[in-house]
Amino acid sequence: MAHVTCCQIREKSSNELENILNNLHEELNTLKIQRQNFNKIENIRKSISHVHIVQNQTTKDNLREFYHGEKYKPKDLRPKQTRAMRRLLTPKEESISLTKTQKKKLAFPKRTYSVKD
Amino acid sequence: MGPKKDTKETSATAKKKDTTAATTTATASAKKPTKPTSSTTASGKDATKVVTKDRKEKVQTKALKAKQRVVRGNQLTRKRKIRTKPRFRRPFTLRLQRQPKYPRRSVPKRNRLDHFAIIKYPLTTESAMKKIEDNNTLVFIVNIRANKPLIKQAVKKMYDVDAEKVNTLIRPDGEKKAYVRLKADHDALDVANRIGII
Numbered sequence: 001m002a003h004v005t006c007c008q009i010r011e012k013s014s015n016e017l018e019n020i021l022n023n024l025h026e027e028l029n030t031l032k033i034q035r036q037n038f039n040k041i042e043n044i045r046k047s048i049s050h051v052h053i054v055q056n057q058t059t060k061d062n063l064r065e066f067y068h069g070e071k072y073k074p075k076d077l078r079p080k081q082t083r084a085m086r087r088l089l090t091p092k093e094e095s096i097s098l099t100k101t102q103k104k105k106l107a108f109p110k111r112t113y114s115v116k117d
Numbered sequence: 118m119g120p121k122k123d124t125k126e127t128s129a130t131a132k133k134k135d136t137t138a139a140t141t142t143a144t145a146s147a148k149k150p151t152k153p154t155s156s157t158t159a160s161g162k163d164a165t166k167v168v169t170k171d172r173k174e175k176v177q178t179k180a181l182k183a184k185q186r187v188v189r190g191n192q193l194t195r196k197r198k199i200r201t202k203p204r205f206r207r208p209f210t211l212r213l214q215r216q217p218k219y220p221r222r223s224v225p226k227r228n229r230l231d232h233f234a235i236i237k238y239p240l241t242t243e244s245a246m247k248k249i250e251d252n253n254t255l256v257f258i259v260n261i262r263a264n265k266p267l268i269k270q271a272v273k274k275m276y277d278v279d280a281e282k283v284n285t286l287i288r289p290d291g292e293k294k295a296y297v298r299l300k301a302d303h304d305a306l307d308v309a310n311r312i313g314i315i
Contacts, residue, residue, distance in 0.1 A: 025233045029275070032238040033313045056224075063223045074223035 004047035009054050017055055024048045232271035235263040239314050240294070249314070253305045254298040259285070261293045268295050276312060278303045 004024070009017060028044045031037050067073045079086075097105075237258045239245075245256040259268055265283040272280055284296040299305050309315050 029233075029238075030313060033241075035238075035241075059224055067219075067223075070219075072219035074220050077223050 003043050004050050006050050006054050009051060010058070012054075014055070014058075017051055021048065021051050024051065230260065230262060230267070232274045235260050235267055235271040236275060237292075239309075239312060241314050246315075248296065249305045249309050252298065253301070253303070254296050255305055255308065255314075257295045257297060259293045259295040261287065261291065263293065263295075265295075268297065272297050276308060278308055 004020065009020065012020070024044055024047055028041065028048070031041050031044070063074075064077055067077055237260060240256040240258060242256075248254045248256055255272075257268070257272075263271070265285060268283050268285070269280045272278060279300040279302075281298045281300045283298070285293055287293050299308065306315075
């Protein structure tokens with residue numbers, strides 16, 4: 001095969017992908033020994049990387065489904081954000097207040113006035 | 118209820134109380150008003166006594182405590198450990214194995230140095246040809262991070278040949294060259310033909 005695209009191989013099973021990968025590698029080997037067909041070599045190298053892309057994407061998607069809703073997820077499946085943002089209080093934690101302050105807010109809300117001309 | 122009853126009997130004999138004797142019989146029959154058995158009547162009276170639940174529990178706990186003290190031994194006169202050496206070494210404590218609630222990485226890292234990546238290509242120079250014919254060795258350019266046992270494994274996997282030994286050197290242009298001497302039952306010339314070097 002000259003050129004493998006991601007669309008072609010997304011539906012394939014992991015075994016089939018492994019076979020495709022092995023075939024591509026063997027082709028690459030023979031071409032490297034011949035020291036010719038540098039365009040073809042490049043095509044095959046890109047095809048190999050396409051196969052790897054599809055493999056990794058499908059496994060990652062499956063794992064995200066598997067851990068969906070779990071309390072403890074692997075760290076690479078958690079939202080990346082930034083280090084500081086991960087350490088901030090959650091919106092729920094921020095909104096917690098004492099009953100005392102809640103009562104005060106209820107009793108003395110912020111009033112708005114307007115001036116009559 | 119069996120052992121408890123025994124200790125109660127012993128405590129009864131220790132304390133020498135009629136009431137305890139009465140309650141031992143009371144525990145056998147649930148909460149009925151009791152008559153002391155003919156063997157334990159100290160006083161000549163044939164009194165029926167109603168034993169309350171509280172009284173029963175109190176006596177039970179008292180008996181249980183007595184039993185525990187007998188088993189445990191008196192803590193005030195505990196033996197001290199004899200230390201014969203001036204040095205105190207940390208005693209062995211419980212070391213639990215890890216039981217992670219989640220794997221830190223969802224997928225383990227892929228091995229980037231697989232046998233495809235180890236052997237880059239075989240050399241086809243004149244001196245390499247000489248090696249094939251005379252010394253039964255194949256010459257490969259190899260990933261610089263590969264070591265001799267890895268190269269041996271990779272050659273075995275890729276070309277189905279056993280290597281007797283592997284010698285490596287790093288070329289001045291930064292590539293690693295591996296001289297792979299094949300075992301006597303393999304012929305380097307045949308293998309080279311099969312691979313496509315010749």
